[in-house]
Amino acid sequence: MTDAVRPGSAAHPRPDPAGAKIGPEIGTEIGTEIGTEIATEICTGATTEIRAQDSEGHAVWRHYLRGHATVTRALEAELLARQELSLAAFDVLAELAQAPERRMRMTELADAVLLSRSGVTRMVDRLERLGLVTRGRVEEDGRGIAATLTDQGQEQLDRASVTHVAAVQRHFVNRLDETDLRDLRRISRRLTAGAAPEPAATSAELTALSPRHD
Template identity: 40%
Template sequence: MTAELHADRPDPRWLDTDEQRAWRAYIDGNHRLMDRLNRDLQEAHGLSLAEYRILVLLSEAPDGALRMSDLADGVLSSRSRLTHQIRRMEAASMVVRSSCLEDGRGVLATLTDEGRRRLTEAAPTHVAGVRRNLVDLLTRTQIRTLSEIFTKVEAAVDDRCG
């Protein structure tokens, strides 16, 4: 990027040492945590963290079903990426897809008995990993602070994107 191309943009507010340390610790820690949780599920249950998240959201939905568009929003995924994921999960008998009865245009993803069984088996592994690699490392105050921080981040990003 050359200065001429971005002459209309103000200089960025560069991160100071503490901000840079916090940002990098978050990026590295988050990446390692998600990788560890994904690996635990893969090794013990043949499920990815993305599949686990989909199963959780479907299990919490009325009738175990969600419109694909709502599911994509819930798992923070593009619709095309989710479609591929659901197709693989459907081949593994964890979900079924059907037309939405309300308008006939939407597609529903519905949790199957096999999907519920896989979720039930994997949940203790996932929770143990979350505890071992995050929750049990923090104090109650740090847990509340973490929740407040990411609630604030989510709201700010949603406001800017929505």
């Protein structure tokens, strides 16, 4: 190594014992140390911000879960008290009522009510014992099982729908203003993006979703 590049040579003078000079080498070390501190502060700040954003998102998620659970529990309680029908059973009957010939394949029914295959099978078992639903093989291809809403099931659904609509109005719609409802609808559509297209709301449904101020 030549004197031109050797640390401590004339090209890179070290400070004298009195500290009269700070050469490029020490200046580089100080600059590196300062740069590292700044970079660390930036990274720490960025990490803190990311954690804050993440924490906020999880807080919203928890509020959403609590809100959903509060409303669904209230609906379930009223349906059980007034109609002796669970919310899941009501959903099954409602889906069948809207299907052609009031009949759906079990696999389609499970997807529609967001239950597992085994879950919807157990639910249909109970409804069948009550005479609200029947089951049979799909005639078109002889494979698969379909559930069909009976006349008794339709009558039970009609009675339960009165309780359900009133409970949704009381525990959900009336607690939100028009802006809340629009925002929630937009957010819900974004969350379900890629799922089956949502049917257009009827005028009756839109009227039912309008906040009441009485």
